[in-house]
C-alpha cells in the first residue's frame with residue numbers, strides 16, 4: 517500500500533514535471549516557428565532569383581552560380597534537406613557530421629566579416645539553421661519528433677501518453693528502481709543496460725513505422741521513446757554526479 521501510494525505519487529510527479537522539457541522541444545519543432553525569421557522576404561521575395569544579381573537560379577545551391585553570393589536557405593523546414601542527408605529515422609551519424617562540417621565551413625559567419633551586411637546576415641541565418649538541424653538530427657528523440665512533424669504534421673502534446681497499462685506500469689517500476697538504486701552504481705548500470713535495450717528496440721520499431729508510413733504507430737512508439745529517454749537522462753545525471761563514466 518505504502519509502495520503503491522509512493523509509486524502513484526512518483527508517476528504523477530513524473531508526468532507533470534518530466535513532460536515539460538519535452539513540450540518545449542516540440543514547440544521548437546513547430547513548422548510555424550521553424551521559419552520564424554522573415555529575413556528572406558526582406559532580401560528577396562522571390563526565391564527563384566538571386567537576391568544580388570537577380571538571375572533566375574537553376575538550383576538550390578547555397579551560392580549563386582553567376583555572382584557567387586551566398587543565398588538564403590531554401591529548405592528551412594526540413595533538417596534532412598538542410599544538411600543534405602536522406603530523410604529517415606536511421607541516419608548515418610558519421611555522414612551527418614561530415615555534411616555538417618562541410619556546410620558549416622562554407623557558410624560560417626567568420627568568412628563573411630568583410631562582406632556586405634546582407635551576406636553577413638544570410639551567413640548568420642544559415643549557420644544557426646545548420647547548428648539547429650545538426651543537433652536535432654543527432655538526437656534520436658528530436659529526430660523522431662522532426663520526422664513526425666514532416667511526415668505526419670503532428671507534434672506530441674504535453675502529458676500525452678499511451679493507453680497501455682502494462683507499458684505505464686513498466687515505466688513506473690523502472691523509475692522506482694532507478695530511484696531506489698541512486699546509491700548503488702552497479703544496480704544502476706544494470707538498469708541503464710536494460711533501458712538502452714528498450715531504446716534500441718523502439719528505435720527499430722520507429723524506423724520500420726516511418727518506412728511503412730504508419731504515422732499513428734510511429735507516434736505511439738515515439739511517446740514510449742520519450743519515457744525511456746527521460747529515464748536514460750536521469751540515470752546519466754546520477755552517473756555524472758557520482759563521477760561515473762559509462
Ligand SMILES: [Zn+2]
Pocket residue numbers: 566567568569570571580581582583584585
Ligand atoms: Zn547572383
